[in-house]
Amino acid sequence: MTGLTRRTAADLAAVVASGEASAVEVTRAHLDRIAAVDAGVHAFLHVDADGALAAAAAVDASRAAGVPLGPLAGVPLALKDVLTMRGIPTTCGSRILQGWRPPYDATVTSRLKAAGVVILGKTNMDEFAMGSSTEHSAYGPTHNPWDLDRIPGGSGGGSAAAIAAFEAPLAIGTDTGGSIRQPAAVTGTVGVKPTYGGVSRYGLVALASSLDQAGPCARTVLDAALLHAVIAGHDPLDSTSIDAPVPAVVEAALTADVRGMRVGVVRELTGEGYQAGVQQRFDEAVALLAGLGADVVEVSCPHFPYALAAYYLILPSEASSNLAKFDGMRFGLRAGDDGSHSVEEVMGLTRAEGFGDEVIRRIMLGTYALSAGYYDAYYGSAQKVRTLITRDFAAAFEQVDVLVSPTAPTTAFKLGEKLDDPLAMYLNDIATIPANLAGTPGMSLPVGLAPQDGLPVGLQIMAPVMADDRLYRVGAALEAALLSRWGAPILEGAPVL
Amino acid sequence: MPSITPAEVAHLARLARLDLPPDHLARLAGELDVILASVAKVGEVATADIPPTSHPLPLTNVFRADVVHACLTPDEALAAAPSVEAGRFRVPRILDEEA
Numbered sequence: 001m002t003g004l005t006r007r008t009a010a011d012l013a014a015v016v017a018s019g020e021a022s023a024v025e026v027t028r029a030h031l032d033r034i035a036a037v038d039a040g041v042h043a044f045l046h047v048d049a050d051g052a053l054a055a056a057a058a059v060d061a062s063r064a065a066g067v068p069l070g071p072l073a074g075v076p077l078a079l080k081d082v083l084t085m086r087g088i089p090t091t092c093g094s095r096i097l098q099g100w101r102p103p104y105d106a107t108v109t110s111r112l113k114a115a116g117v118v119i120l121g122k123t124n125m126d127e128f129a130m131g132s133s134t135e136h137s138a139y140g141p142t143h144n145p146w147d148l149d150r151i152p153g154g155s156g157g158g159s160a161a162a163i164a165a166f167e168a169p170l171a172i173g174t175d176t177g178g179s180i181r182q183p184a185a186v187t188g189t190v191g192v193k194p195t196y197g198g199v200s201r202y203g204l205v206a207l208a209s210s211l212d213q214a215g216p217c218a219r220t221v222l223d224a225a226l227l228h229a230v231i232a233g234h235d236p237l238d239s240t241s242i243d244a245p246v247p248a249v250v251e252a253a254l255t256a257d258v259r260g261m262r263v264g265v266v267r268e269l270t271g272e273g274y275q276a277g278v279q280q281r282f283d284e285a286v287a288l289l290a291g292l293g294a295d296v297v298e299v300s301c302p303h304f305p306y307a308l309a310a311y312y313l314i315l316p317s318e319a320s321s322n323l324a325k326f327d328g329m330r331f332g333l334r335a336g337d338d339g340s341h342s343v344e345e346v347m348g349l350t351r352a353e354g355f356g357d358e359v360i361r362r363i364m365l366g367t368y369a370l371s372a373g374y375y376d377a378y379y380g381s382a383q384k385v386r387t388l389i390t391r392d393f394a395a396a397f398e399q400v401d402v403l404v405s406p407t408a409p410t411t412a413f414k415l416g417e418k419l420d421d422p423l424a425m426y427l428n429d430i431a432t433i434p435a436n437l438a439g440t441p442g443m444s445l446p447v448g449l450a451p452q453d454g455l456p457v458g459l460q461i462m463a464p465v466m467a468d469d470r471l472y473r474v475g476a477a478l479e480a481a482l483l484s485r486w487g488a489p490i491l492e493g494a495p496v497l
Numbered sequence: 498m499p500s501i502t503p504a505e506v507a508h509l510a511r512l513a514r515l516d517l518p519p520d521h522l523a524r525l526a527g528e529l530d531v532i533l534a535s536v537a538k539v540g541e542v543a544t545a546d547i548p549p550t551s552h553p554l555p556l557t558n559v560f561r562a563d564v565v566h567a568c569l570t571p572d573e574a575l576a577a578a579p580s581v582e583a584g585r586f587r588v589p590r591i592l593d594e595e596a
Contacts, residue, residue, distance in 0.1 A: 103573040196553045210552045239559040240552075309536040320513060327514065329588050334579035343589040348516030360515060364506070364525055365532060367513045381539040383549030388542060390550060422528060423535055439553025465553075 004029040009075045009169040009223040016059065016074035023056035023063075023074030027118050030076045034120065034167045037497040042142050043152075043162035045081050046089045047121035052076065059116045071226055071250075073116030078162040078171040081122040082129055083214065084203040085109045092205050093125040093137040093155075096326050096333045096354025106203020107235045108172060108214050115230045120168055123158030127356045128323065129179055129207045131155050132428035135419055136358040143415070144187060146455055146494050150412040153183030153428075159217045160187040165497055170227050171217040176207050177311055178408075178432025180215050181444035185407035185458025188446040188490045190224045190475070191217045193432075195466050196439030197242035199228075200235030208318035209240075211311075211436045219491060221445060221475040225253035228468070244466065252469035256476035258292050263474070264299030264400035269431045275410045277450025281457040282406045285447040288481050289404075289474070299400055301392035304434050306385045311433045312426060313369050313382035320366030323359070326351065361422060390438045397464045402474050405431045407444040407458035435462050443471040445479055446490045456490060500530050 004026050007015065016023045031049050038044055059074040079085060082092050084102035086109075091097045105113070112119060126136040134142040134157030142157040144150040145165040152161040159171035160183030173180035175193035184191030192215045199214045206212060216227035232246040265286055270279065290296045328334035328350030329343075336349035355363070369378040396403055408428055418425045435442040444458040459478070463470040483489065503519075506526045510517050517525070571584055580587040 100577050103569050103576060236561055240554060240556060242554070303542060306539060306542055309538040312532065312536050313539065324514075328579060330586050331577040332579070337580065337589055339589075341589060343591045344514065345516070346589045347514040348511075351514050352516045355515070360517070360521075361525065361528060361532075363513050363515065364509050365529060367509045368501070368529065368533070371509070371512075377540060378533075378536070380549060381543035382536075383551055384543035384547040385539045386550040387547050390553070423531060437553075 005033045005166040007169065008220050009072060009218060009226060012075045012169060013072050016063070017069050019063070023059040023118060024053060026074055027052050027056040027076055027120070030120060030168055037165055038167060040143060040148055040497060041145055041161050041165045041167070042140060043078065043123055043158045043165060043167055044121045045091060045093070045124050045139055045158070048088055048119065051088070052118050052120050055113070055118045059118070062116070070115040070230070072170070072230055074118060075170060076118045076120050076168050077112060078121060078123045078159055078168040079109065079119050080156055080159050080171070080173050081125055082174050082205050083108055083172060084205070085119065085122070088122065090122065090205070091139070092129070093127040093139065094354065094356070094359070095138040096350070098333065100332050104203065107200035107237055108231045109203060111231050117170070117230065123156070123162055123171060125158055126155035127359050128205070128319070129155040129174060129176055130319070130358045130362055132178070132182055132425055133415070133418065134158060135415060136356055138356055141415055144412045145497060146188065146412065150414055150455070151186070153186040153412070155179040156183045156217070160184055160189050160191065163217055163219055164189050164491060164494065169219060170223060172214055172231070173217045174204060174212055174214045175436065176211045177315065177436050178429040180217060181432045181442055181458070181460060182408045182428055184217060184444040186412040186456060188456030188494065189217060189219055190221055190443065190445045191215065192224050192228060192443045192468070192471060193435060193441060194228060194232060194468055195242070195441045197240050198246070198441070198466070198468060199232050200238040200241050202235055202237035206322040208315045209322060210318060211315060219489065221472055221479045222253045225249040225472045242466065247466060247469040249469050249472045252472035253476045255473050256480055258289060258294040258474055258477045261294045261402065261474065262400040263289055263294045263296045264396055264403045265296065266304065266403050266405045267298050267300045268302065268304040269405035273409050273430070274406055275450065277452045278406050278408070278410060278457050281448040281450060282459055285459050285478060285482070286404060289478060292477055292481055297400065299396045299403060301396055301434070303385065303388040303392050307389050307434045307437055308426060308430050310382040310385035310389070311429070311437060312365070313378050314386065314437070316362040316366030317369045317379050318366070320363045320370065323363055326354065358422070386437045389434050393434070393438045393440055393464070401463070402470050403462040405460050407431060407460040411450045411453055411455035411457060431460060440465055441468040441471055443475050445475045447478070447482060448490070449493070501526050501533070
């Protein structure tokens with residue numbers, strides 16, 4: 001039943017619930033698809049076929065026993081390799097964690113399991129989520145299903161590519177500066193960074209603890225909402241988890257009505273630096289929103305041009321501290337332990353051998369920014385910019401209900417094109433970073449193909465803290481209008497793999 | 498903007514416990530110079546009157562009830578260790594510098 005891999009998650013849940021196909025059949029169809037195409041895409045670092053089939057069989061048994069099924073029971077999912085899953089290799093795309101099998105589930109993982117979601121395996125990523133192309137994975141890059149010579153975005157390129165290549169209808173990503181939204185934009189998929197604190201970080205291997213947030217990746221806005229609802233909500237195991245009801249994201253996706261909503265186009269996130277085709281599709285989508293009854297205005301966020309600089313001080317500072325635990329003592333790689341080296345030397349040898357170039361670069365940058373004499377000028381100033389960005393959002397949300405911008409300045413670039421220029425790579429996140437600094441939620445959804453290169457363009461929607469439902473309301477309305485214009489989902493236009 | 502000297506880079510690498518060869522340190526010096534020159538832009542708007550933000554949520558200490566929970570067994574905790582001895586993590590000698 002190859003048709004099963006083209007279905008949405010909502011459809012597949014209905015298929016399983018009605019008995020049209022079993023969860024095992026749905027899972028097997030996706031495992032077959034992975035076997036057929038993943039040699040070329042390389043979305044997965046580990047496929048847990050046995051575990052997935054066992055989880056699917058458990059869903060089928062529940063159904064047979066008359067136990068009520070959850071809204072995503074029996075639906076397959078790809079899990080980013082930065083989230084722990086008990087007994088299953090978790091590498092974070094790093095050599096330093098090669099072969100590590102965590103002894104516990106992340107809260108996201110345990111909630112997926114409890115909901116009957118079938119976890120197919122772990123997806124490729126830039127090492128410790130540092131990157132915008134998945135080229136910084138120690139296990140080789142993931143390839144964009146639209147053009148295998150191009151990047152799938154990053155750091156969650158594996159999760160986005162898996163759903164774009166129909167290897168899974170759903171995936172989990174994590175977004176520290178755009179790692180869910182930018183891969184969604186360049187692969188023609190939907191990705192959401194929830195409000196910071198909306199989804200538990202317990203078991204999410206930390207990159208920058210004040211910025212990291214796990215969220216849903218899907219092919220439709222409704223599918224993303226269904227997944228969001230499964231993973232979100234307060235968790236006592238994460239002290240930064242928000243103890244409040246989850247925004248009504250599924251209802252919002254089903255409402256899909258923007259009449260009377262005030263939509264602000266962020267002046268600082270358009271124009272110069274944005275590829276012509278990206279800007280064109282963005283402008284058309286904004287016009288479409290106006291046509292649907294939204295009240296569209298331009299809004300200025302004057303400090304957004306400083307967000308990238310602040311981010312590349314705050315992130316490395318937090319990362320240099322978080323990654324100190326990878327020292328070869330309690331888990332993971334240990335190098336040079338031959339009796340001739342002290343513990344400190346073994347740590348240095350282990351980390352130099354286990355970490356890749358980008359991780360080393362950011363640890364060094366963070367160590368510098370936090371050192372005595374430089375702290376105020378760098379980290380301290382970056383924290384003040386963070387205040388200014390948060391104030392920009394607050395002022396903007398007094399005028400409008402949501403903000404919009406292109407998600408990424410360009411479509412997918414060629415593998416290798418920016419690998420030797422760290423600053424050029426960092427610019428990919430220029431539009432997504434402000435939301436991470438302020439903790440606000442953001443969504444990317446596909447709004448067409450750039451005329452110049454025929455590659456997907458993403459539009460970003462941003463909302464106030466804990467108003468994640470607005471993303472889904474606007475996203476679903478825009479998605480429906482685009483679908484009726486196109487006649488078929490955007491991924492139906494992707495090359496056959 | 499002060500440029501980073503190879504000696505400073507070597508010092509940072511030692512602080513970060515990264516045993517890097519000289520050619521890598523030299524390359525990093527150049528890369529860090531370029532990145533720091535770019536991110537120094539934060540100084541243009543970070544004036545004295547603006548309070549810093551360290552975290553997006555206005556949280557103070559979060560407490561939980563002081564009750565016993567299930568946790569990892571010693572075997573589970575040690576299962577992924579590079580080296581184990583007598584139910585403990587075995588580490589290389591730690592008294593090298595003082596010896």
